[in-house]
Amino acid sequence: MINITEANKKVVEAFMEARPVVVGTALAKDVIPGMHADLFLHAGPPITWERMSGPIKGAMVGALIFEGRAKTAEEAYKILESGQIKFAPCHEHSSVGPMAGVISPSMAVFIVENQTHGNKAYSGMNEGRGKVLRMGAYSQDVIDRMRWLNDVYAPTIDAALKLIGGVDIRTLLSKALHMGDDGHNRLDAASILFATILAPAITTVAKSPAVAAEILRFMGENALTILNPVMAGCKTMADAGHNVEGSTIVTCMCRNGTDFGLRVSGLGDRWFTAQSPVVKALYFPGFTEADACRDIGDSVITETAGIGGFAMATAPALVTFIGGTPQDAIKTTLDMYEITFAEHKMFTIPFLDFRGTPTGVDIRKVVEKQITPRVNTGVAHKDPGVGQVGAGVVSAPMSLFEDSLIAFAEKYNI
């Protein structure tokens, strides 16, 4: 007979004991398991070309141009519609990608290694805010920046990481949570810490002072520099707790702009999906909710691991996204304690007297209390080629948790 309590303890222990270290960068085709020339990864649960949201379609177009397999968007669409390219969720290949989350074979990715359990995860280079590939944009400047990231930025970062023996993501996040970051939408502190740690090594390994300056300027300007390694780090934590018999803990949440996907530790690799919700957001000048793509991206892996929206109470500057006061941020975190199994040993919240962040979403509690996980997120334009239009908060659809609970009862004959 299964023991849910013991199983869940095992899962959240794995989450918390996992020690992700970003050790280097490499090309996706060289490191991501199962990657091949015609495989393009995307965020969220599995999706066909026909049902794919605008941002992912746009990012796929950009990726084909980036790979040199298409010169124009028209050419790219023809290839994509031909069925020649296979699509798969990042999550099924030990990877995660923010927003569209597209990873094509030649893209550079961070390698994050869980030094406790030995598993690895991968995520691309972060391009910054605004008009970017991950938001579905594919104009020439977007492609140029991707090239620079691949050819200049990634190799330098790789060399720098190797020189200093990697950067411990868990420690870095623990500090950043005390500096106003939530670990998902707000990573200003973490990115600065990352840049500060790497700066001496970058100046040492860079081909020229000019390259070093260029890279450091980019890192300094991009408050999301660390987002991708953080997501990959969270992915190694969640994967360390995946596939534990009898556990009701969620080990994967993700969205592709069409569907919201969920996996539960005790239910293996089965996907539960529901329509992805509309984000309650604040919009950039000139945009409204009518422009917004449904919730998208693998970045909710941070909430899955116990930070992001769950750590809202420690990131008061973010509260405007949820409509107001620091008390609302605290309430969000307190609500998440209601649906999680544990409090994090490493990630703490000073304001709550250093209480650990709510960790390990328990599908039983979600269904019982009818509270779903809160996610802090960016919003992409619904059409390919535009980019980011705002940011806000969203709650995961309840039906996912209800469906998975029913499946759990069926699987274990309960």
Add this chain to the structure above:
Amino acid sequence: MAVIKSQVRSGVYYDSARLMQLQRTLANLPGVVDAGVIMGTETNKELLARVDLLSPEAINSRENDLVIVVSSDDPKIAEEAIAKVDELLAARKDTGETTARPRTLEEANKILPESSWVLISVAGRYAARVARQTMAAGKHVFLFSDNVSVEDEISLKAEAAEKGLLVMGPDCGTAIINGIGLGFANKVRKGPIGLIAAAGTGLQQVSSRIHQLGSGLTFGIGTGGRDLSEKIGGVTFLMALDVLIRDPETKVICLVSKPPSPAVAEEVLRQARKAGKPVVVNFIGRTPISRHSGNLYFASGLDDAAAIAVDLAKNPPAPYVAPDLGLNRFVKGQKYLRGLFSGGTLAYEAQYLLTEYVPKVYANAPINKANKLMDALTSVEHTIVDLGEDEFTVGRLHPMMDNELRIRRLLDEAKDPEVAVIMLDVVIGFGSHEDPVSEIAPAIVKAKDIAKAGGRYLEVAVVVTGTEEDPQKLSAQIEPLKKAGAWVNTSNEEVVRYVGAILQGLNGEVVAEKAKATPVDLAVLKKPLEAINIGLESFYENLKVQGTPTVQLDWRPTAGGNEKLIGILDRLKQYE
């Protein structure tokens, strides 16, 4: 054509989310076409250009500059909007409580671990589940919710009885615990009276009257209107009575109910007789025959109940000592009365008075047709026979003159192993038998001997009606009866009440054993009240006003009320 107005502030930093919010507020101002509030980075300036908000000032702004741009058809409106920025940036929302309300009983319990009460006023279909969770946490239940099924009430109260917890309700509107009002309650001072009510406004009326009359309450315990019904069996009422009997500060107990089930009311009164303190009773619709019986005081109404209770608290009567009825003389199985009367009125009065003691008395001349004896010659359970009725006097003298038939019946009844008491009347005076006792007394001895031979004790109670001046002389009639072992009195009521008390004693014990509940812990009840409220916010506010530590639960139905999911969640508990 819209006019663009802008302002650039150097060297200021605002969180981008805050700026987006500010921008939304500006754009929503009347007369404003669009607005942009950004830090002057290249990306942001591109965004402004896209929507034609890039003013010359904005073009020249740098990344540490706050840029505010407003477009409007009226330049004055645009300028006024920009002038509002400082005010909007400084605006603060009212900050409420810093701790979120708990959503579960466990969470609430962490905040208020000493709470021993939970007030439940959620929708009826969810109430039973919440009440069960409350009892699982070892807390008493104040259940205001209505539309709780009888089946749920039965099972809730069975669980409560097992755990020694009070379930007040369902549909319990009011209670007063240690001077604190729960639900709808009046501000009533503390005092020596303990009130139990299966009637919400009844409790309010009586407690208010007690207060007005200068006294007060230890407890006012509501039980819910159905508690004294046949199906529920007065579980809460009896548990509350038991705890008030044990409470030394409760000097007088007052019981109030809407019309109760007769059998349950009987059981309540049986327990009340053992209280060892005065108990005032007002069961609406159950008109008392006597105002006072032992330690019980029967009130004619709610107001009367309050007045009697206050009076008894002020002027305590001498402790009532129940007479020794010698119940241990009887053997198991002896429980019935047979009344063999010569006088019709005496027989009627006996039937009437006995309604206070036993549910049903059969008779050949019944006060209630439903109790008509099928065959006057054959007694059934409790039976009263008037041998002066025509059916017996055809071809023979009236039994006041001829004892033969009565004596034969007396000896017959004595043989019945279920008979415990036989009641007789002896009416003397002019015209009656010249010395009835000369025949009856030996018959009584014989009857008692018959019972004795069967291993039983038979009580014979006799009322003698007459005077010393009568030809037969009262005392001369009484003496031989007493010698024969009879219990004798000259008041028919006294004899009937004596007999009634014995019958009550012999017929109640079985019920009592069945309904044995775990006693409520008096010490817990006496603690200063702390309570968790689930449901109506006003109940929470009321408790706060009274200075009671309380927590309001942000409750919502488990699994949204989905039965299938609730079933799974319940079953999963076995795997924890």
